[in-house]
Amino acid sequence: MNDLKNSVIFSKGDKMPQPYSENFIGQAYLNMLSTGGDEFNCPIGNVTFEPGCRNSWHCHPGGQILLVTGGRGWYQAEGEAARELRAGDVVKIPSDRKHWHGAAQDSWFSHLSIETNCQKGPAKWLEPVTDAEYQQLR
Amino acid sequence: MNDLKNSVIFSKGDKMPQPYSENFIGQAYLNMLSTGGDEFNCPIGNVTFEPGCRNSWHCHPGGQILLVTGGRGWYQAEGEAARELRAGDVVKIPSDRKHWHGAAQDSWFSHLSIETNCQKGPAKWLEPVTDAEYQQLR
Numbered sequence: 001m002n003d004l005k006n007s008v009i010f011s012k013g014d015k016m017p018q019p020y021s022e023n024f025i026g027q028a029y030l031n032m033l034s035t036g037g038d039e040f041n042c043p044i045g046n047v048t049f050e051p052g053c054r055n056s057w058h059c060h061p062g063g064q065i066l067l068v069t070g071g072r073g074w075y076q077a078e079g080e081a082a083r084e085l086r087a088g089d090v091v092k093i094p095s096d097r098k099h100w101h102g103a104a105q106d107s108w109f110s111h112l113s114i115e116t117n118c119q120k121g122p123a124k125w126l127e128p129v130t131d132a133e134y135q136q137l138r
Numbered sequence: 139m140n141d142l143k144n145s146v147i148f149s150k151g152d153k154m155p156q157p158y159s160e161n162f163i164g165q166a167y168l169n170m171l172s173t174g175g176d177e178f179n180c181p182i183g184n185v186t187f188e189p190g191c192r193n194s195w196h197c198h199p200g201g202q203i204l205l206v207t208g209g210r211g212w213y214q215a216e217g218e219a220a221r222e223l224r225a226g227d228v229v230k231i232p233s234d235r236k237h238w239h240g241a242a243q244d245s246w247f248s249h250l251s252i253e254t255n256c257q258k259g260p261a262k263w264l265e266p267v268t269d270a271e272y273q274q275l276r
Contacts, residue, residue: 009147009207009225033205033228040201040230040254042180063178067171067250069147088148090171092178112205114252116178 009069010046012110023125025134026053026103036118043115049073053109054102054134057126062117066091066101073109074137075101076129082137085109095120100129104137147207148184150248161263163272164191164241174256181253187211191247192240192272195264200255204229204239211247212275213239214267220275223247233258238267242275 013031016024029048036043046069057078066075068089075091076082078098085091085101093099095117103109115123151169154162167186174181184207195216204213206227213229214220216236223229223239231237233255241247253261 010205010228011226034203034230039233040203042203042252042254044203044205044252065172065178065180065182067148067182090148092172095177112250114180114182116180 010110010112012048013046023056023058024049024053024102025056025128026050028053028055033112036115041118043113043118045113046110047113048110049103049108051103051107052105052134054129055100056128057098057100059096059098059124059126060093060115061095061122061124062115062120063095063097064093065114065116066093067112067114069110069112071109072104072107073102073111074104075099085111098126102129102134105135148248148250150186151184161194161196162187162191162240163194163266164188166191166193171250174253179256181251181256183251184248185251186248187241187246189241189245190243190272192267193238194266195236195238197234197236197262197264198231198253199233199260199262200253200258201233201235202231203252203254204231205250205252207248207250209247210242210245211240211249212242213237223249236264240267240272243273 012029016028027050031046034044150167154166165188169184172182212220
């Protein structure tokens with residue numbers, strides 16, 4: 001199993017706070033590098049997932065870009081096959097596309113999350129990714 | 139001297155193209171991870187500077203955020219001391235703040251550049267950073 005200590009470019013921050021943590025299965029960490037409440041209008045979070053950790057299905061009204069910085073994980077949009085992710089991968093998630101992302105079962109995973117067009121509002125959180133859906137991903 | 143090969147998370151891309159290359163002293167590389175011409179409105183470039191390479195003084199009408207991914211470099215805003223940068227550092231450059239950034243004399247340097255509020259227009263490029271200004275930075 002890969003080691004969380006390898007996630008060293010941007011510090012992993014604190015355990016995912018409430019209420020966001022309710023939208024994750026397993027332990028995630030969040031370090032906000034830029035908030036959405038200033039002149040930059042560009043929320044940037046460094047998100048680190050422990051092995052097996054993933055978020056629930058959700059949508060971003062203004063879209064989202066993921067920049068993968070380490071480990072191995074998954075991105076899945078509704079109706080599509082899951083896409084395996086490794087360091088250097090870029091995922092562009094269109095406005096209101098239902099999706100989830102998270103670590104592989106046997107690896108930590110970290111990505112930068114950039115919420116684009118954040119004036120369109122926060123993420124809309126939906127149902128969890130079930131164990132049956134997740135455990136078929138290797 | 140550190141090795142450019144360490145800049146491996148996001149591929150370093152091609153030599154900085156014209157006309158942008160006219161605003162750099164030394165060799166830089168650019169890999170656009172997201173362009174500004176789509177629904178995300180979020181230009182993201184992976185910029186890699188060889189040792190001694192820096193860009194000219196410039197301003198971004200909508201601001202810019204730098205996320206440092208490797209090496210050692212400098213950021214300087216007009217009227218302020220230069221700030222040394224290493225992996226994990228974040229620089230938030232306000233709208234129309236005159237500044238430059240680049241590598242240290244003895245190290246390559248790479249950062250992600252996020253142009254915020256890009257609808258406010260492209261960078262305004264100004265005079266080069268002189269050798270006298272640059273060579274005093276150690």
